Amino acid sequence: MTAENDRTRRTRRKILAAVAGGVMMIGAGAIGAGDAMAAGSAPSAAGLDPTVAPGGNFNLSVWSLQLPIGSPGSPTTIQPAQLKGASGYTNPAYFWTDKNDGSMTFWDPEAGVTTPNSSYARSELREMNSNGSAADWSLSGTHKLSATLRIVSVTKNVCVGQIHLGSGGSSTKPLLELYYHSNGDVVLGLERSPDGGQDTSTLTNVPLGTQWSYVIAIVGGKIQVTVNGSTKSYPIASGFNAYHQYFKAGDYNQSSSSSTSNGAKVKFYALTVAHS
Secondary structure, three states, X not given: OOHHHHHHHHHHHHXXXXXXXXXXXXXXXXXXXXXXXXXXXXXXXXXXXXXXXXXXXXXXXXXEEEEEEEEOOXXXXXXXXXXXXXXXXXXXXXXXXXXXXXXXXXXXXXXXXXXXXXXOOEEEEEEEOOOOOEOOEOOOOEEEXXXXXXXXXXXXXXXXXXXEEOXXXXXXXXXXEEEEEOOOEEEEEEEOOOOOOEEEEEEEEOOOOOOXXXXXXXXXXXXXXXXXXXXXXXXXXXXXXXXXXXXXXXXXXXXXXXXXXXXXXXXXXXXXXXXX
C-alpha cells in the first residue's frame, strides 16, 4: 500500500465523516448556510416528536387549556393532569400535534364558544401552578413567558400571548396582549388601567407562515417585550400594583362571526415559563 493510497483513504474517511456529521446536525436543527437557503422559512422541529400528544413535547403540567366548545358562556377547560405527558389530551379539531413538524397546533373558529367577558372564542393555555392551582403571582421579581411560533392562518388578528390580571380586584382585563395581524404586523396592546382602554404599538412585521419568537416579561417592576431578539421596556401603570398576574398563550382569535371555517391557526415550537 503506497503513501499516496494512505492519504487518499484518510481523505475519503474524513469526507464521509463530515457528510455524516452534517446530516446529523441538520436533523437536530443546526443547518448551514447552504441548507438554510434550501430550507427557506421552513420552521425547525428540533427535538419535537410528531407521534405524541402536545404534552409529550411541552411541559403542560403548568397549564390548563380553554377550548372554543362547550355551553354558551362556559367553554370546555382541560386541566393540567389531563394535558401532561406523551399520552395526554389532544383534540383533532382544536389542539393537536402536527404530524409533519411536531408543533403544538391550535385552531380557533370565529363561531366558537366564548367566556362571559369576551366576544371572541379561543384555544388558549392558562398558566397554572405545579400543584394544580391557578397561577397568581405578584409584580415583584422576574417572570418570563418565552415562545417560538408561527401563524398559519388568521382572519383579522389573533392574540398569541398575555399577562392577565389575577387576584387583587374585580377587573377581568389583561395587563398586556401580544397580537399577530393578518398583514404580518406584531402588535403590543397595553392596558391603561384595570378599568380598560388599550394602547397599541406595532413592534415588527413577520410574514404569514414564518417562524418567529417572543418573550413577554416582568423585570424589575417593568414590562419587557422581546420579539426576534429586539427588546422594548414599558412602565406599569400604578393602578395595576394591587393585582397579581398570570400568563396565557395560544390562539385567542380577535374576530367573531357565524363561520366555523374562518378563524386562526397557530403553531408553537417552543413554550416555557420561568419565575425568579
